[in-house]
Amino acid sequence: MNTPSLNDLIELGAVQDAQGLQGQIKVRPHSSDPVALLSSKELWLSLIPRRSAGVAVSHEQASLKLYKVKQAKMHSGTVVIALDGISDRDHAEALKGARILVAREVFPKTDDDSYYWVDLIGCKAINLQGESLGEVIEVNDNGAHGIISLGDAKTKTVKQLVPFVKEAVQNVDLPNRLITLDWQPDW
Incomplete structure (x- = not known):
C-alpha cells in the first residue's frame, strides 16, 4: 500500500502514553464520541522525530506508518489500542506523542441528520434569504452542542x-457542500 499524504488522512487523536505491559497504547481522542477511532481496523501513526540541538522539525519530516488494530476499547476517557507489531511497553512508550490518523473513507456510515465535523469544514453557509455567511472554517464543541466558525477560509x-x-x-447538503442556516450576517 502506498503511503498517503497527511492531507489525505484525518487526525483522530494522539498517543498519550503506554498502557500496561503488553504494548497497548493509551490514545487521547479528539472527539468525545470516538466511534471512527474505535471501529478502525487499521490506522496510521505520524511519528515526528525528536528535536535535536534546538532544530525545529517540519511536518514533511514526520514519518507515517500503518498499523493493524488488534483491539480498541474505551477506558476512563481514553481509547486503549493494541496494535500488531507493538508487543511490549518499551515499544508503546516510543510512540508517545504520535498523531493517530485514518483515511476518511473508512469512517462508519452516519445516521440521517448526523455528520462528521470534518465533512462540514469547507462547506459554504447561506441564510434563508440566500445571503452568503462564509465558509465553515472549523467546528468545536462547547459541551452542550457543536459550534461552527464561519468566515474566510483563505485567511482563516x-x-x-x-x-x-x-x-x-x-x-x-454535503454533496453540494452547502449549509442553510436560520441566521443573519450581523448577528
Whole structure:
C-alpha cells in the first residue's frame, strides 16, 4: 500500500502514553464520541522525530506508518489500542506523542441528520434569504452542542460563531457542500 499524504488522512487523536505491559497504547481522542477511532481496523501513526540541538522539525519530516488494530476499547476517557507489531511497553512508550490518523473513507456510515465535523469544514453557509455567511472554517464543541466558525477560509478569519443546533441549521447538503442556516450576517 502506498503511503498517503497527511492531507489525505484525518487526525483522530494522539498517543498519550503506554498502557500496561503488553504494548497497548493509551490514545487521547479528539472527539468525545470516538466511534471512527474505535471501529478502525487499521490506522496510521505520524511519528515526528525528536528535536535535536534546538532544530525545529517540519511536518514533511514526520514519518507515517500503518498499523493493524488488534483491539480498541474505551477506558476512563481514553481509547486503549493494541496494535500488531507493538508487543511490549518499551515499544508503546516510543510512540508517545504520535498523531493517530485514518483515511476518511473508512469512517462508519452516519445516521440521517448526523455528520462528521470534518465533512462540514469547507462547506459554504447561506441564510434563508440566500445571503452568503462564509465558509465553515472549523467546528468545536462547547459541551452542550457543536459550534461552527464561519468566515474566510483563505485567511482563516472567523466572522461568526453559529451554534450547530436544529433551530439554526435548516439543511446540510454535503454533496453540494452547502449549509442553510436560520441566521443573519450581523448577528
